[in-house]
Amino acid sequence: MPLVVRLTRTVRHLALILWLVAAFALAGPALAQGDPVAAATDRIAQAELDVRGVDRALDASVDDDDRRNLRGKAQGAQTATTQAVADLTEQLALVNARIAGLGTVTPGEVEAPELRAQxxxxxxxxxxxxAxxxxxxxxxxExxxxxxxxxxxxxxxFSQKLSSKVPSPLSPTFWxxxxxxTPRDLRRVWLFLEQGGTQLQRQWRGGIPWHAMLGFALAIVLIGPVRLKAHRLMQRRLIAEAPPSRVRRSANSLWRVAVGTLCPLAGAFLFVQGLRWSGLLPQRWSGFLDGFVFATGVAGFTAAVTGAVLMRSQPSWRITPFDDETAxxxxxxxxxxxxxxxxxxxxGSFEGAIGSSRSAIIATQAIEALIHLALIVATLVVLGRLRAARAAREQTTSAGISAGLSIAILLAWIAVGVAAVALVIGYIWFAWFVALMIGWTVLLGSALYLMLVATDDIATTVFVRDSRIGVTLTRALGIRGSMVDQFGLVLSGVVRLTLIILALGLLLRPFGASSDPGAVFDQLGQFAEGVKVGGVWISPGAILRGLLMLFIGLAIVRAFMRWLDQRYLPATDLDGSGRNSVSLVARxxxxxxxxxxxxASLGIGVERIALLLSALSVGIGFGLQAITQNFVSGLILLAERPIKIGDLVRVGTDEGDVKRISVRSTEIELADHSTLIVPNSxxxxxSVLNKTLSGPLGRIQIQFSVPIESDAALxxxxxxxxxxxxxxxxxxPAPSxxxxSIIDGRILFNCFAHVASPRAAYGARSAVLLQLLPTLRERGITIGTVPQRLELVNPLSAPAPDEREMK
Structure with missing residues (x-):
């Protein structure tokens, strides 16, 4: 019993200590935030120290890693100052409010000492x-x-590396x-390997390195059985639980990429950690071992992405439009x-670890560029043969290859040719960059394609009116089903746009360039400065950059319009005319x-564009008045929509269906299938008669007369x-x-009925008359048209006496 009491007291004491520690930990931030002005001032002071430190560090030569760290430090100081200024501005507003609450001192009056002190x-x-x-x-x-x-x-x-030139590898000077x-580099390699071998022998004599052996065994298990088992397990789960749609294949592809990347990476990390824990390798090998882990992860990512794209052994799980032969x-x-x-x-890691000479690094880059270019040429040749074989089977030239793929292949051939020429004339780093850039672009593009497809499949499957989440949102919140569909499409578009921007940022990241997507094109090269015209620098580089930006912008607009017309607008409740209006305005x-x-990429700002438009307004007012009038009228038609696509309208003596509304003219299809193009003005x-503006119904009107002896009710x-x-x-509406009226012994009937469309009124009226005429004839009722009376308003009078005399 005393032991139990002592244990109970001990537990209570520990609980009390933990409670005090937690209370202190929670109270610390509260105390620190008790004076927001002091905290914000301290953050500003620390940011000033960081800015001065970064400024001093930039005075000396820094490498890529140091530059990256300094940039992060400066950016952190900028963020801290922004938050601190926001906090101080809030406090300043409170102080100003308190001063305003005290009011102004009335002249001639003595303010109370307390108020004066406050x-x-x-x-x-x-x-x-x-301050x-x-x-x-x-x-x-700063x-x-x-x-x-x-x-x-x-x-x-980055630009200096691209433009750096060395003697040609074909010249004796280079070699x-x-x-x-070479002798110095060989001594460095020998010293590096000798240090590693000496450390390995020394530690091995002390006993069996169980840590290294265990790490190696775990690496083999992760790369082999665990990875394969994870693939099979995920496929079984998807078959059993996932809906029978593209989500299965998309989720399986992402899972294969994740497992194929993480398992080799984790295995290499465990193996390296085992070597370090065993002390088998010296400290100088640390960077090389880190490079081994990174290289294993990149290689695993490459194998996983290409395997998920091709799916050679499991074609039914393939989400790319590749056939089995191509895979x-x-x-x-x-x-x-x-x-x-x-x-x-x-x-690259080995050269950095041993400190290779610049000539050895350049020679290695030349060999790597040559091998990569050879692989790219082999791939392009294989694609060309597949294309030729497919064209021969289909008896066509290029029907089986999309235009985008054809352009990509052509650009790849051009890039290979440029890289080969650059390699021959001595631009080694440029050729190495282009060769590796092609491979990295293919790899990143493949991963991006998998993520885009998976994002679209998941978003449009989860957020749809028939899904479990869609039904829940519809019933619980009263949201329309079309709104759920639209949310899924918008979510898919936003996420995919974010992925594309991130991919642009990662495009040049492995080669030491900035990861900012907006600076990608600024880092591709430095062109001639050009000439300055009206405050704007015009140069070949600026023109090419402007054309490139325009091409990319138009491509983005085209892709957005395809998504808007084919995916988003069909999911809305808008009719065809509304979709056309939204599509035209968006385009x-x-x-x-x-x-x-x-x-803007040329340096021409919005203010200069406005000035140009104002100068053109004179010409627009005189020479382009009709075009401008039609353009403005088209915008009015799209906004107010007095005429919509599908309406039955009459313009003058022509009547037909509206087929297309543009900003300049409107196309109307007439009854004889000809097209009437009417300017929007x-x-x-x-005056335009729109028979379907207020509603789509058509009306039938039948007028006839029967003898007055006929039974009108019958x-x-x-x-x-x-x-x-x-x-x-x-x-x-019901027929009537x-x-x-009753005129000249006949009863006049006026009958009305409605049909679904004015276009059906003519045929329906004929069908009713074909049935009405024999029915009345069988009942002995004669039918006639509405009688017409001829009245002589000015009848001819008898001739006067003097006229008779003249005759």
Whole structure:
């Protein structure tokens, strides 16, 4: 019993200690935040120290890693100052509100000492806060300038590498320089290997390195059985639980990429950690071992992505539009790419670890570029043969190959040719960059394609009106089913756009360039400065950049319009005319933004564009008045929609269906299937009869007369029965028959009925008459048209006497 009591007391003491520690941990931030002004001021002071430290560090020579760390530090200081300024601005507003609450001192009155002291204190606080805010803004501006300076220096260094030239590898000078440095490089390699071997022998004699052996065994298990078992397990789960749609294949592809990347990466990490824990290798090998882990992860990613794209052994799980022959021919080349990726990364890590000479690095890059170019040429040749074989089978030239793939193949051949020429004339780094860039672009593009397809499949499957989530949202929140479909499409579009932007940022990341997507094209090269015209620098590089930006902008607009017309608008509740209006307005806005983007890349700002438009307004007012009038009228038609696509309209004596509305004209299909093109200004400024504007119904009108001896009620019943027996006649609004009048011994009937469309009125009226005429004839009722009376308004009078005399 005493033991139990002691244990109970001990537990209570431990609980009390833990409670105090937790209370202190929670109270610490609260105490730290008790004075927000002091905390914000401390953050500004620390940011100023960081900015000065980064500024001093940039005075010396820094490598890529140091530059990346300095940029992160400067960006962190900028973020801290922004938040601190926001906090101080809030406090300053509170102080100003308190000063305003005290009011102004009335002249001639003596203010109370307490109020005077409080006013003085608040005034001092306002001065202090204002000074701190100005310090913070200044520090933020300096931090932003340092970030821009680092980005510019990184872009300049990248451009210098691209334009660096050495003697041609075909010249004896190149190899003479390499051979001169070879003895020193061999001594470095020997020293590196000797240090590693000596450390390995020393540690091995001390006992069996169980850590290294265990790490190696775990690496083999992860790369082999665990990876394969994870693939099979995921496929069984998807077959059993996932809906029978593309989501299965998309989820399986992403899972294969994740497992194929993480298992080799984790295995290499465990193996390296085992070596380190065993102490088998010296500290100098640390960077090389880290490079081995990274190279293994990149190689695993390459193998996983290409395997998920091709799916040679499981074609039913393939989500790419490749046939089995293409997958079988390309899979061996993908393994070669995996080996090259691993080897290239390991060579770079080894050269960095031993400190290779610049000549050895350049020679290695030349060999790597040559091998990569050979692999790219082999791949293009295989694709060309597959294309030729497919064209021969289909008796066509290029029907089986999309235009996008053909353009990509052509650009690849051009890039290979440029890289080969650059390699021959001595631009080694440029050729190496282009060769590796092609492989990295294919790899990144393949991964991006898998993620885009998977994102679209998952978003449009989960957020759909028939799914479990869609039914829940519809029933619980009262959301319409179309809104759920639209949300899924918008979510898919936003996520895919984000993935594309991230992919652009990662495109040049492995080669030491900036990962900012907006700076990608600025880092591709430095062109001639050109000439300055009206405050704008015009150069070949700026023109090419502007054309490239315009092309990319138009391509983005085209892809967005395809998504808008084929995916989003069909999921809305808009009719065909509404979709056309939204599509036209979005297309013109997108084209305008693409043009502005292209002009902005030339250095032509929006204010210059506005000035140009104002100068053109005179010419538009005189020479292009009709075109401008039609354009504005088209915008009015699209906005107010007095005429929509599908409406039955009459313009003058022509009547037909509206088939297309553009910003210049409207196309109307007439009854004889000809097309009437009407300028939009005609539809706005003149009278137009729209038979389907208020509703799509059409009306039938039948007028006839019967003798006054006929049973009017029977005639009315017969007419209504004839209307009811016609399927084209609508029950609502109900048909009606009226006695219009009684003239000259005949009863005049005026009968009405409605059909689904004005286009069906003519045929339905004929069908009713074909049934009405024999029915009335069988009942002995004669039918006639509405009688017409001829009255002589000015009848001829008898001739006067003098006229008779004249005759």
């Amino acid at each position: 006013r003085r204190t608040l005034t001092n606080m306002r001065t202090t806060l204002d 701190a805010i100005k310090r913070g803004r200044l520090a933020g501006v 931090a932003g300038q340092l970030v821009d300076e680092i980005d510019r220096s990184q872009a300049e260094q 003479t320089i390499v051979l001169d440095q 079988n021919r390309l899979r061996p080349l993908s393994w070669v790419l995996t080996v090259l990726t691993f080897t290239t990364t390991m060579i 013109y806005i997108g084209v305008a933004l693409a043009v502005i983007w292209g002009l 005609e539809l706005i400024t003149k 005639v009315r019943s017969i007419v209504l029965d004839c209307f009811a027996q016609q399927e084209a006649v609508l029950a609502e 028959a009226f006695i219009d």
